[in-house]
Amino acid sequence: MAEEQEKKQPEKPELKDMSAICPIGEVLVIAEHILGDLQPVTLELLGAGRILADKMGQPLLCLVMGHELGDMPQRLLDHGADRVYVADHPELKNYRTLPYRRVVCDFLESLPSQPHTCLLGSTTTGRDLAPRIAAHFDTGLTADTTELDIGPYEHTSKVDPSKIGLYPNCLYAIRPSFGESLKARILGPWKNPQMATTRPGVMVPLPRESRKGEIINIPVNLQETDHRLTVKEIVREVAKGVNLTEADVIVAGGYGLGTQDGFNMLQELAGCFENSAVGASRKVVDLGWIPYQNQVGQTGKTVRPKLYIACGISGAIQHRVGMSKSSLIIAINKDPDAPIFKFAHHGIVGDCYQIIPEMIKQFKQAQSTSGVKEVVGTH
Numbered sequence: 001m002a003e004e005q006e007k008k009q010p011e012k013p014e015l016k017d018m019s020a021i022c023p024i025g026e027v028l029v030i031a032e033h034i035l036g037d038l039q040p041v042t043l044e045l046l047g048a049g050r051i052l053a054d055k056m057g058q059p060l061l062c063l064v065m066g067h068e069l070g071d072m073p074q075r076l077l078d079h080g081a082d083r084v085y086v087a088d089h090p091e092l093k094n095y096r097t098l099p100y101r102r103v104v105c106d107f108l109e110s111l112p113s114q115p116h117t118c119l120l121g122s123t124t125t126g127r128d129l130a131p132r133i134a135a136h137f138d139t140g141l142t143a144d145t146t147e148l149d150i151g152p153y154e155h156t157s158k159v160d161p162s163k164i165g166l167y168p169n170c171l172y173a174i175r176p177s178f179g180e181s182l183k184a185r186i187l188g189p190w191k192n193p194q195m196a197t198t199r200p201g202v203m204v205p206l207p208r209e210s211r212k213g214e215i216i217n218i219p220v221n222l223q224e225t226d227h228r229l230t231v232k233e234i235v236r237e238v239a240k241g242v243n244l245t246e247a248d249v250i251v252a253g254g255y256g257l258g259t260q261d262g263f264n265m266l267q268e269l270a271g272c273f274e275n276s277a278v279g280a281s282r283k284v285v286d287l288g289w290i291p292y293q294n295q296v297g298q299t300g301k302t303v304r305p306k307l308y309i310a311c312g313i314s315g316a317i318q319h320r321v322g323m324s325k326s327s328l329i330i331a332i333n334k335d336p337d338a339p340i341f342k343f344a345h346h347g348i349v350g351d352c353y354q355i356i357p358e359m360i361k362q363f364k365q366a367q368s369t370s371g372v373k374e375v376v377g378t379h
């Protein structure tokens with residue numbers, strides 16, 4: 001019987017080694033800053049890029065464009081880059097698509113061989129710049145990845161026989177797909193650089209340590225056609241309270257609150273903790289109960305606080321992807337079968353309007369005796 005089954009196994013075709021098509025090589029992170037503030041996603045990309053580069057035994061490169069960047073290049077080294085390329089020019093002070101695209105493409109073309117991987121943040125800037133670079137080099141780009149890895153790929157499709165073979169060093173660009181119900185591993189093994197943008201708040205940055213590396217200035221040759229757009233002023237929206245992605249404690253509300261006024265109660269609960277913020281599900285953002293900047297999830301922010309208290313949130317997969325990496329999740333929901341209880345660390349079955357006022361009372365009492373408002377935990 002076992003022999004018979006063995007015979008039925010289809011024969012595996014001999015696969016040609018295709019490593020020459022996209023050989024191992026450096027990993028490049030394109031840095032992002034706004035008004036001189038290095039964006040956290042850049043440090044997160046360096047953390048993820050370091051792992052990929054080490055897996056291939058290759059250097060981690062970083063390209064930063066701007067003007068009078070101060071200690072930014074050294075910070076990029078300190079957070080894991082082996083080599084930082086600096087394009088410094090007054091016209092690069094603020095992000096503009098065409099000049100930045102020109103510098104990145106010129107830089108990549110000046111290299112003796114293309115980096116294996118090129119990473120940008122899934123931010124407004126990254127989403128604008130990455131496709132232009134990919135189009136220029138006619139290479140693949142996966143948007144909004146949540147995991148990255150390197151591994152082999154056996155291509156056996158006969159559609160284009162010239163492509164059949166074993167590609168040993170592919171970038172695995174992993175992202176939720178089909179309404180976030182599946183994790184898709186997306187590969188573009190036909191050419192280097194293999195490109196991806198990564199969601200802010202997902203990858204883990206390396207701690208800043210004094211590291212040695214090279215800082216190399218590169219030439220900037222902008223052309224007349226690059227100056228079609230002028231930035232007159234950048235106005236920053238002043239966020240009220242603590243930024244969601246930096247909060248240690250998030251008290252998030254969903255449709256189960258029943259009304260916009262429920263968020264006043266959540267604000268009061270959040271106020272029991274230092275460095276806290278109020279989050280929300282998309283359903284209540286869509287209803288206009290709370291601004292979009294408070295939305296957690298697939299189309300909102302990805303957060304990883306020490307404590308996440310989900311109040312009247314069902315735990316749809318699109319919400320879960322934005323908060324499941326929180327160190328401690330407490331869910332309050334009146335439905336004992338709500339999906340959120342499947343991944344929350346602690347669940348309270350009951351009505352928010354009975355439980356939250358009691359929690360506020362208890363926290364306030366405890367604080368008046370101990371004076372402690374800080375949540376101690378690990379990330």
Ligand SMILES: Cc1cc2nc3c(=O)[nH]c(=O)nc-3n(C[C@H](O)[C@H](O)[C@H](O)COP(=O)(O)OP(=O)(O)OC[C@H]3O[C@@H](n4cnc5c(N)ncnc54)[C@H](O)[C@@H]3O)c2cc1C
Nearest residue numbers: 254255256281282297298299300312313314318319334352
């Ligand atoms: C492409 C796409 C992207 C999306 N992106 C996001 C995203 O980024 N973030 C996001 O959150 N969603 C997102 N969604 C929507 C998501 O699918 C859900 O519809 C949404 O998260 C549900 O919000 P909710 O949990 O507040 O509401 P519901 O699913 O309606 O859940 C309300 C919960 O409250 C409970 N409840 C009711 N009354 C009470 C009470 N008094 N006390 C306690 N519990 C009570 C109910 O039992 C229920 O579980 C997206 C959807 C799509 C298709």
